Amino acid sequence: MSAPGRRSPLAWALVLCAASLLFVLLGVCVGSSGWQAWADMARDPVAWQIVWDIRLPRSVGAWGAGALLGLSGAVAQGLFRNPLADPYLLGSAAGASLGVCVALALLGVSPASLEWLAQIGLTGAAFAGATGAVLLTLVLARGVQHTLRLLLAGVVVGVVLGAASSLVLLMQPQLLQAMQGFLLGSTAFVGWSGCLLMLVVWSLCMAAAWWFSPVLDGLALGESTALSLGLPLAPMRLGLILVLALASGTAVAQTGLIAFVGLAAPHLVRSVLRATHAWLLLLSGLMGGALLLAADLLARALIAPQELPVGVLTAVLGGGYLLWLMHRQSASLPGGGA
């Protein structure tokens, strides 16, 4: 086996793109009506509608959300210099949950309002909540200069907003079921507009993160070294936090809370090759997309014609992967197990 450092990032990018394409094709074929819809789509308008309006946007949406989470995970881990940092670290998940919770409480859970919320309001509320939470974190941390203060503020905001959501649910328990779909994470309701939004946001965030990537490389050697290299840390750190907030907020708004993809994707990339952040950010996005797409396929296929919430599956698989990673690392340490 060749050393990770010698492997080509470009080759891995192509492999991940090819895997994603394959998963999208499989995603188009998998569903409650099985392969038949795919086979009949040329002559049956219903089959065409199933493939074009449901399965394809869902698969593309799963890739988009995964790519956004993978990218924001790599940004978070580089920015906070912590391999356990995840995209929701600045409170965006708790903010999005509260946004959805409050929107549901204000608009009620009647079928008509739920339909309206599913189309526009739920996504908008989640995004507003995520953005508000990140802004609150920045205010509490008094800027972006101090990493530890940012982390602590993110934890505080997450806990407080989580408690606020619980309070709303306690006062209006009928919202619990409606909230469940959001909390478990799902790609079932992603339409073409959501796909377009996620792909546009991913492209913008990827371009911005790539522009800031030398700062992440410099930070890998410590703040003092990064400063001594003439890197403008303060403005670029703010830029990276905006990328993190926009990418994770957009993903959460479209698919709800999907665990572990943002955490695991950069780790998987690092386990196969060594690269600077310019490549790591791109590959983490591609890996996140492929991961969530694969998890979505599994979620739809495992107990077909029923389906599992994809967030549950990513939590189980991602948790298992991290446990395995932890075991492997402790085994390789002096005094670790065989």
Next chain:
Amino acid sequence: MALRAQGVGARLGGVQVLHVLDLHLEPGRWTSIVGPNGAGKSTLLRVLAGLLPHQGSVCLGDRLLSQWPPRERARVLAWLGQSESVVDDLSVMDVALLGRLPHQAWLAKPNAQDLAVVEKYLRLTQAWDWRHRSLGALSGGERQRVLLARALCVEADILLMDEPLANLDPPHQADWLQIVRSLVARGTTVVSVLHEVSMALQADTLVVMAQGRITHQGPTSDPLSHRAIERVFGQRIAVHAVQGQWVAIPTSAPPATPPAAPD
């Protein structure tokens, strides 16, 4: 290029760790800063590097340090920090290439000159053979040599190093000494904070610190410098000439003062 501090002081966590002091570092000379733990050596070095908010002024050449554009300053003032936690994922080659960042256009690929400089210093620190390995796969001493190569790759006029000998074995300490001497011979100004007093005595100038103040500054060959070192270390070391070199030798512990008898 000269580096000059005037009326410099610094606070950390609300405590004044560096009291008002003046320091003038001559260009093309090697200055070592020594003193007991907590003397303010690293703080002074960080102030000189422009990495810490401070009172007073620090001038790099004929301009205040704060007036230098960051990238321009990074090209003339290189920094090697002490025990900064480093992310293990980057390869040795990528770490060394970071030293060329101040010379490159933003996001530009390293050119032939950058690659030649990186190879030169990785070979000089004997790290070239493992250039594709990650930092996480290296021992503490090997990692320190890579970080030294990264600082050397800047090819700055002034090189500030905080405990650069940490984790280095004696042969690699000797290599470091040779590298510093060749840098100084080429006109580079070197400032190092060192706990290895015998190594510090190889420098041109010695700055002795205690309790956030400079207690002495002078040539390393000056007996007054030797007495100053012995004094700040509580006479627990003595400076002697051995085979034409100044070395610090530990002395036996002074007799403990017996506790006063209770009334």
